[in-house]
Amino acid sequence: MIIKRKLYTIYIIALVLSSLLLAEGAAAYWIWTPSIGRWINPKDAPKETPKEQFEYGYSSYQEKxxxxxxxxxxxxxxxxxxxxxxxxxxFHIGRAYEDLEDYYKAYLEFQKVIDLYPYSKRAEEVIEHEYTIANLFFTGQKRKLLGIEILSSLDKAAEIFLKIVENAPYGKMxxxxxxxxxxxxxxxERYPEAIEAFHKVIENYPGTPLVDDAKYQIALCSYEVSPESAYDQQMTEQALKGLEQFASEEVSSPESERMDEAILKLKEKNANHLYDIGYFYQSRKKPDSAKAYYQETIDKFPGTMAAKEAQKRIDALEGRASKALEDSDEKTKKSWWKIW
Structure with missing residues (x-):
């Protein structure tokens, strides 16, 4: 009986001691932090001052x-x-992601400096980092997905360049x-958006040396859009006017040969437009109106295929050529007209 009492006493003491130890461990493991209003594990607790905490993080950054x-x-x-x-x-979170070569994440973190701390002394430096990242994407750096570089990033380059403009509309870059x-x-090949972006260079920064380049790019992009807009004569004429202006000013460009080709195609397209109107009137038995448009085709776009065909039709209407030409159908005309 005495032995049982001793064993029972030892058991109770052990139970109390273990409870105290567990309570002490629990108390040491979670503490209430008034500054952030929650329980935290002491090992994850911040240092006592923001300066100490920042310096602790910066030491890790310096050690890479x-x-x-x-x-x-x-x-x-x-x-x-x-x-x-x-x-x-x-700011240093952005730099850390930049050093990890997770560039888009770095951009997002840098942008938080501008968004959350607009009066930070780092604002100009942030924009420089964003510009560097945008240039990396512009020149072919791929964006990471789950740590793997697989995504083309021209769209992200455009996003960051435009964000730089938004961040500092009067900045140096x-x-x-x-x-x-x-x-x-x-x-x-998002030409309407490209045209809009180049127009803003001209409108918002008239003193920049890039104005002439922007005009040239607008002309080229308008040319790229115009084949998709068969009935948008204004777009075609705008593209032609811009390209001819650059050709007359002898603006040097690595795309000069392409520009000459574009001018020829746009002239042919504009000539076709006038010719089509003349052909329409001719098919409706209105020879005077038809001849007027055929003549305009010849006067405005001499040397084009459309001008040569227009001259043949004028000759036919005036009885100077075979009636066979006058009776040619749309299918025959389209065999030379469709040049795109």
């Missing part, structure tokens, strides 16, 4: 432990959001950023 540095910088932002070290921590956004859209 970028993921750890990001984690420690986040503690500055979450625990001391109103401190002077919060924007610094956010905005005219170039606006122009490069247009180049991105042009490479993506």
């Amino acid at each position: 432990e970028y993921k750890k540095a990001i984690s420690e910088f986040l503690k500055v932002i979450r625990s001391y959001p109103d401190s002077e070290y919060a924007p610094e921590a956010q 905005v005219d170039v950023a606006q122009y490069k956004a247009g180049e991105c859209y042009k490479k993506l």
Whole structure:
């Protein structure tokens, strides 16, 4: 009986001691933090001051432990959001992702400095980093998905260039950023967006040396759009006018040969438009109206296939050529007209 009592006493003492130890462990494992209003594990607790916490994160950054540095910088932002070290921590998160070569994520983190801390002393430096990242994407750097570089990033380059313009509309690089956004859209064959971007270079930065280049790019993009808009004569005429202006000014460009080819095609297209109207009137037995449009085709676009055909039809209408030409059908005409 005495032995049983002793064993029972030992059991109770052991139970109490284990409870105390568990309670002590639990108390040490989670503590209430008034500054952030939640329980946290002490090992994840921030340092006592924002300066100490930032310096701890920065030491990891200097040692190239970028993921750890990001984690420690986040503690500055979450625990001391109103401190002077919060924007610094956010900036260095961007730098850490940049060093990890996760460039789009780096851009997003850099942009948070502008969005959350608009008066940060790092604002200009942020824009420089964003410009560097945009240029990387513009020149072929692929974007990562799950850590793997697989996504083409011209669209992201355009996004970042335009964000730079939005961030600092009067900054030192905005005219170039606006122009490069247009180049991105042009490479993506998103020509209407490219035209809009190049127009903004001319409208918003009239003093930039890029104005002439922007006009040239508008002309080329208009040419690319015009075949898709068979009845948009204004677009075709705008493209032709722009290209002819550059040809007359002898503006040097690596695309000069392509520009000459584009001018010829646009002239042919405009000539075809006038010829079509003349053909329409001829088919409706209105020879005077038909001849007027045929003559305009010849006068405005001499040397084109349409002008040569227009002359034949004028001759036929005036009895100077075979009636067989006058009776030619649309299918015959289309055999030479369809040049695109």
